[in-house]
Amino acid sequence: MIRVQQQDFDPAEEYRALRGSGSGTGAIATFTGLVRDSGDLDGVTGLFLEHYPGMTEQVIEGLVREASGRWDVHEARIIHRVGYLSLGEQIVFVGVCSAHRGDAFAACEFIMDALKTSAPFWKKEITGDSEHWVEQRAADLDRTRSWE
Numbered sequence: 338m339i340r341v342q343q344q345d346f347d348p349a350e351e352y353r354a355l356r357g358s359g360s361g362t363g364a365i366a367t368f369t370g371l372v373r374d375s376g377d378l379d380g381v382t383g384l385f386l387e388h389y390p391g392m393t394e395q396v397i398e399g400l401v402r403e404a405s406g407r408w409d410v411h412e413a414r415i416i417h418r419v420g421y422l423s424l425g426e427q428i429v430f431v432g433v434c435s436a437h438r439g440d441a442f443a444a445c446e447f448i449m450d451a452l453k454t455s456a457p458f459w460k461k462e463i464t465g466d467s468e469h470w471v472e473q474r475a476a477d478l479d480r481t482r483s484w485e
Contacts, residue, residue: 339397343420351414355434358412362434366441368449370429372422377471380464386419389457396456404447408440447484454481
């Protein structure tokens with residue numbers, strides 16, 4: 338299940354959905370990303386995220402397929418928010434269930450790393466008096482490349 342949306346999400350609800358994925362599930366790994374007050378700029382008050390509708394979901398589906406080819410993934414749930422987000426709000430949820438914790442952890446981490454560098458999202462940091470489009474970070478690209 339992949340959703341790109343403006344509205345918030347309930348991580349507990351997403352966990353319950355993963356929990357109900359079948360009798361072979363022995364592990365669930367999740368990640369929830371939040372808006373923080375720093376990035377390229379100090380004093381960030383919020384973010385504005387844009388995406389390429391249709392293409393974004395297609396890229397994320399490809400990441401889930403790739404993860405499923407590498408690890409035993411029973412189900413994956415990815416939610417990414419767009420639009421204006423205030424400090425502390427949830428941006429992204431990645432949840433993966435598998436028979437074993439190693440596969441669930443690795444697939445969840447891989448999807449999150451690849452999501453940051455591969456999916457067509459654009460992030461603008463907003464402060465009290467300025468706005469700044471965020472460039473991709475070399476460290477994020479290095480993390481994604483480390484999975485090759």
